[in-house]
Amino acid sequence: MIQQLKTGVLVIGGGAAGMAAALSASRAGVEVTLLEREEKTGGVLNQCIHHGFGLQFYRQELTGPEFAYRLQNEMAQHSVKIISESYVRHIDTKNKYVEVISPEGVFTIQAKAIVLATGARERPFGALQIPGDRPAGIYVAGLAQRMVNLENTLPGKRALILGSGDIGLIMARRLTLEGMEVLGVVERLPYAGGLTRNVVQCLEDYDIPLYLSHTVVEVRGRRRLERVLVSEVDDNFKPINGTQKWFDIDTLVLSAGLIPQVEDLGENLEIDAINKGFAVSNTCETSVTGIFAAGNNVAVFDLVDYVAAEGWIAGQNAAQTVQDKKRTSKRIPLIRGKNVGILVPSYITPEEHLRVYLRLRKPMDKGTVVLKELNIEKPFQYGVPSEMINFVVNRDKLQELKKPVRIEVVE
Amino acid sequence: MKITIIGGGIVGALLAYELSRYAVDLVVIEKKHDFGLGVTKANSAIVHGGYDDPPGSLRAELCYKGNQLYEKLAESLGIPLKRIGSFVVARDTSEEMEKLSELLKRGEKNGVDGIEIVEKPFLEKHEPHLSKEYKYALHCTHTGITEPWTVALAALEAAEKAGAELLRGDGVIGGEVSKGNVRSLELESGRIIETDLVINAAGLYYHEVANSFGVSTPQVYLRKGQYVLLDHKASTMVNSVIFPLPSEKGKGKLVVPTVDGGVLLGPTSENMPDFTPEDVSTTLEGIKEVIEAGNELIPNIARPNWIVKSFAGLRPETQEKDFFIENSNTLKNFVTVGAIRSPGLTAAPAIARYVIEEILEQRMSLDLGRQKADQVRTLKSFRVNESDLKEIAARVKDDEKYGRIICQCNQVSEAEIIEAIRKGARSIDGIKFRTRAGFGRCQGGFCTWKIAKILSRELNIPLSEVRVNEEGTVLFDGKVRV
Numbered sequence: 102m103i104q105q106l107k108t109g110v111l112v113i114g115g116g117a118a119g120m121a122a123a124l125s126a127s128r129a130g131v132e133v134t135l136l137e138r139e140e141k142t143g144g145v146l147n148q149c150i151h152h153g154f155g156l157q158f159y160r161q162e163l164t165g166p167e168f169a170y171r172l173q174n175e176m177a178q179h180s181v182k183i184i185s186e187s188y189v190r191h192i193d194t195k196n197k198y199v200e201v202i203s204p205e206g207v208f209t210i211q212a213k214a215i216v217l218a219t220g221a222r223e224r225p226f227g228a229l230q231i232p233g234d235r236p237a238g239i240y241v242a243g244l245a246q247r248m249v250n251l252e253n254t255l256p257g258k259r260a261l262i263l264g265s266g267d268i269g270l271i272m273a274r275r276l277t278l279e280g281m282e283v284l285g286v287v288e289r290l291p292y293a294g295g296l297t298r299n300v301v302q303c304l305e306d307y308d309i310p311l312y313l314s315h316t317v318v319e320v321r322g323r324r325r326l327e328r329v330l331v332s333e334v335d336d337n338f339k340p341i342n343g344t345q346k347w348f349d350i351d352t353l354v355l356s357a358g359l360i361p362q363v364e365d366l367g368e369n370l371e372i373d374a375i376n377k378g379f380a381v382s383n384t385c386e387t388s389v390t391g392i393f394a395a396g397n398n399v400a401v402f403d404l405v406d407y408v409a410a411e412g413w414i415a416g417q418n419a420a421q422t423v424q425d426k427k428r429t430s431k432r433i434p435l436i437r438g439k440n441v442g443i444l445v446p447s448y449i450t451p452e453e454h455l456r457v458y459l460r461l462r463k464p465m466d467k468g469t470v471v472l473k474e475l476n477i478e479k480p481f482q483y484g485v486p487s488e489m490i491n492f493v494v495n496r497d498k499l500q501e502l503k504k505p506v507r508i509e510v511v512e
Numbered sequence: 513m514k515i516t517i518i519g520g521g522i523v524g525a526l527l528a529y530e531l532s533r534y535a536v537d538l539v540v541i542e543k544k545h546d547f548g549l550g551v552t553k554a555n556s557a558i559v560h561g562g563y564d565d566p567p568g569s570l571r572a573e574l575c576y577k578g579n580q581l582y583e584k585l586a587e588s589l590g591i592p593l594k595r596i597g598s599f600v601v602a603r604d605t606s607e608e609m610e611k612l613s614e615l616l617k618r619g620e621k622n623g624v625d626g627i628e629i630v631e632k633p634f635l636e637k638h639e640p641h642l643s644k645e646y647k648y649a650l651h652c653t654h655t656g657i658t659e660p661w662t663v664a665l666a667a668l669e670a671a672e673k674a675g676a677e678l679l680r681g682d683g684v685i686g687g688e689v690s691k692g693n694v695r696s697l698e699l700e701s702g703r704i705i706e707t708d709l710v711i712n713a714a715g716l717y718y719h720e721v722a723n724s725f726g727v728s729t730p731q732v733y734l735r736k737g738q739y740v741l742l743d744h745k746a747s748t749m750v751n752s753v754i755f756p757l758p759s760e761k762g763k764g765k766l767v768v769p770t771v772d773g774g775v776l777l778g779p780t781s782e783n784m785p786d787f788t789p790e791d792v793s794t795t796l797e798g799i800k801e802v803i804e805a806g807n808e809l810i811p812n813i814a815r816p817n818w819i820v821k822s823f824a825g826l827r828p829e830t831q832e833k834d835f836f837i838e839n840s841n842t843l844k845n846f847v848t849v850g851a852i853r854s855p856g857l858t859a860a861p862a863i864a865r866y867v868i869e870e871i872l873e874q875r876m877s878l879d880l881g882r883q884k885a886d887q888v889r890t891l892k893s894f895r896v897n898e899s900d901l902k903e904i905a906a907r908v909k910d911d912e913k914y915g916r917i918i919c920q921c922n923q924v925s926e927a928e929i930i931e932a933i934r935k936g937a938r939s940i941d942g943i944k945f946r947t948r949a950g951f952g953r954c955q956g957g958f959c960t961w962k963i964a965k966i967l968s969r970e971l972n973i974p975l976s977e978v979r980v981n982e983e984g985t986v987l988f989d990g991k992v993r994v
Binding site: 102103138186188190200202203204205206207209222223225226227228230232233234235236237238241243244247248249252253254255256257258279318321323324325351352360364377 | 740741744745790792793794795796798799816817819820821822823896901902904905906908909912913915916917920923925953954955956957958960961965975976979980981982983984985986987988989990991992993
């Protein structure tokens with residue numbers, strides 16, 4: 102009763118990265134199967150009903166569902182086989198063999214290449230170690246967004262947002278528009294976690310205060326949330342005495358970071374210690390040949406456009422693996438130097454253009470990204486950690502590479 | 513004879529299970545909205561070895577017995593039990609070595625087999641991640657781990673099958689006493705329960721309940737224990753239950769693998785100044801203390817990225833530091849099973865037998881009839897997570913809902929959630945404690961709304977009435993658009 106399937110490229114996850122990967126692999130002429138855990142593909146795009154997507158990937162401003170629809174539509178035209186509501190129970194990375202449970206039945210799938218596009222999850226309340234009670238009324242922002250945008254339900258009446266990631270900023274605006282009172286956004290860092298445009302459009306335009314260098318230090322409410330204690334913090338995130346203030350709220354929305362979903366996806370997949378995601382080369386290949394990864398399970402990206410673009414490259418390279426096109430297995434380390442936080446890729450394979458995505462470790466008025474071994478210098482102005490620096494190095498410049506390349510940012 | 517048990521925690525549940533094998537009518541009354549959510553919910557989930565309770569105490573008498581009875585319980589009720597063993601670890605100082613030998617001696621006095629002091633090579637082989645500071649340990653092979661609320665729920669389910677009536681969300685507010693006997697109990701709902709015998713197993717509230725009937729019991733005070741739960745990844749660093757040396761304040765802060773693959777750190781041991789039985793709040797200091805203690809035993813186990821959640825539980829303590837299991841002098845048909853502090857979970861099956869044999873039959877000379885043979889009643893629900901692919905395929909063929917995985921972290925299907933509702937889950941937590949859905953690393957971030965919708969559909973209630981646990985813990989406040 103276990104159905105045995107075979108496919109060329111197996112894509113795990115049908116968000117922006119997975120859809121783009123499935124599409125590009127399919128366009129390259131290989132058979133593609135996509136595993137989606139929800140009823141339909143699209144991932145978090147389906148609930149991001151605001152605009153601001155697609156400016157780079159489609160050169161047009163779209164809403165989340167519109168962006169998803171374009172990829173879904175194209176996938177349908179390219180006969181990508183989608184197994185929805187499916188759950189990957191086991192992956193044998195070496196043999197490209199996967200066990201899947203779905204309402205349609207239980208499958209084993211033998212693939213020739215796999216693209217992992219499992220995205221990220223939100224850091225839950227429990228992981229924040231905030232003392233106090235454990236009442237109802239505390240939501241990760243994605244859950245609150247789903248409830249409001251897709252399920253037609255409101256979480257409460259008065260809210261505070263903890264963390265200034267993009268989804269938190271978006272939800273501050275959304276909840277305000279839907280009639281809730283949003284008392285503010287609290288961020289423990291001295292700068293916002295989300296894009297500047299979201300700070301302006303979601304908070305400033307609606308007079309929602311942003312409390313930088315503040316955090317929630319206590320939660321109270323026996324049943325439903327009643328109030329939280331907010332404190333200013335010092336450089337080590339230690340609460341400063343005398344700055345505490347109670348906020349009477351029934352809803353706390355968390356936007357306290359995204360965590361790449363890399364767990365239980367098979368063995369021998371190297372994880373980047375800083376990105377916390379799969380360590381990939383610029384072909385999107387992981388440390389296991391024939392296993393690719395793209396999107397937020399590699400590193401948390403700012404824009405869906407980057408995610409889709411990386412998924413596209415992953416799909417192309419996975420297709421080439423299936424077609425036995427000659428590929429080098431060369432992986433030259435790209436090493437973090439000074440001031441570099443999140444960095445994609447972790448390795449350079451000379452056959453593909455090198456698309457660099459990096460986050461600064463701290464805000465800088467101006468600086469220069471330097472790749473000494475490649476004789477590249479990219480000056481910039483007003484860099485902040487929340488906005489990735491992104492540029493492309495043509496593969497022609499990579500052909501002579503032998504030694505590791507160091508990337509650093511000088512002030 | 514009609515017996516009423518006040519309290520649906522582990523003690524009340526196992527009493528009901530044991531009593532359901534006699535010719536008696538049983539009622540269990542739980543004031544919370546679900547069973548096993550008091551003391552039973554938040555403890556170390558250990559089936560203790562029985563070596564460290566003071567010889568001569570009721571604790572010592574019942575702990576090892578209870579430990580041994582778990583075997584049968586696991587078989588009959590299908591509850592999880594893993595005998596992973598334990599180490600009480602000591603540094604190479606004469607003071608700590610002395611404490612360790614004392615512990616061994618105490619264990620021998622308590623009649624506990626299977627304990628011995630082991631040295632570093634053995635320790636290193638079994639616990640390679642243990643701090644190098646520890647040179648010796650008391651090894652106990654029969655220490656186990658379980659899932660306390662599952663024990664309570666399974667025992668109650670079996671009792672219900674045998675005819676017991678289970679009431680919940682309804683507390684006892686009074687009763688009628690005449691001629692030295694409780695005749696009936698009055699509940700919050702106004703319902704009157706007539707009864708021939710009352711067993712007070714009200715957990716933190718045993719003293720209050722006894723007092724309200726004029727029965728004197730040892731004064732209770734509350735001790736709080738804070739815990740930190742770690743991700744499954746932490747389980748690669750520990751194989752057994754690791755204890756520091758015990759002290760005045762108890763067994764200390766431990767590192768405990770959980771039956772579903774996580775790791776628990778804690779507890780703290782804080783005496784509460786007031787009787788605040790609903791205050792299970794955590795504190796910054798408490799969480800920090802637990803994390804530091806965990807890292808002291810197993811360096812670097814409490815990594816920030818592995819912390820799933822922190823929580824606290826309360827335990828009923830008394831000056832006497834022992835269980836209080838007595839029939840009343842003043843009321844002829846009133847038994848208190850109180851002050852069930854550590855090792856209450858372990859002792860619970862033995863407590864139930866003690867109440868029946870020692871208190872009811874011996875001291876009170878009650879005729880409960882003949883005990884029916886213990887039948888194996890495997891009530892365990894099918895779990896996708898614990899089944900092989902073939903079994904799952906067969907299930908999915910009959911019911912596609914077994915193939916719809918709702919909780920991705922712990923691999924829980926829609927069918928299992930519906931089964932939990934059929935078995936009595938009425939809230940998000942009710943589902944969580946029965947199926948482990950929402951217990952994983954995303955803490956329900958992805959599945960809460962799905963579970964809420966299933967609850968709404970299956971119970972035929974609007975989403976705005978779906979609760980996390982008790983009344984008032986709603987998730988949805990209203991509609992965006994009417």
